[in-house]
Amino acid sequence: MGPGDGQDGAGRKELKLTPEAILSLVATVGALVAFLLMLEESIALRAGRDPMNNGVRSVVRRFPRAMYALAVVIGMLLGHLLWP
Numbered sequence: 001m002g003p004g005d006g007q008d009g010a011g012r013k014e015l016k017l018t019p020e021a022i023l024s025l026v027a028t029v030g031a032l033v034a035f036l037l038m039l040e041e042s043i044a045l046r047a048g049r050d051p052m053n054n055g056v057r058s059v060v061r062r063f064p065r066a067m068y069a070l071a072v073v074i075g076m077l078l079g080h081l082l083w084p
Contacts, residue, residue, distance in 0.1 A: 019081035026078070 041051035060067050 023078065023081050 037053055037056070041053050044051040
């Protein structure tokens with residue numbers, strides 16, 4: 001039984017980057033980063049050293065305007081993707 005009309009033999013589908021797919025990718029990457037930071041913090045605390053979160057916190061506090069601008073850009077992107 002071969003492929004019928006309109007079907008290709010490999011069964012591939014065209015990749016479509018819809019707003020929902022982009023939002024899902026952003027959320028997945030954010031969750032992965034948060035998980036890795038929590039994992040590193042628990043390992044660092046067990047080993048008795050400072051966690052990487054302290055370094056991230058110091059960078060955010062050192063550049064408040066840049067972090068605010070980044071938050072605004074992320075909010076604009078999410079608002080653009082989620083606006084009905």
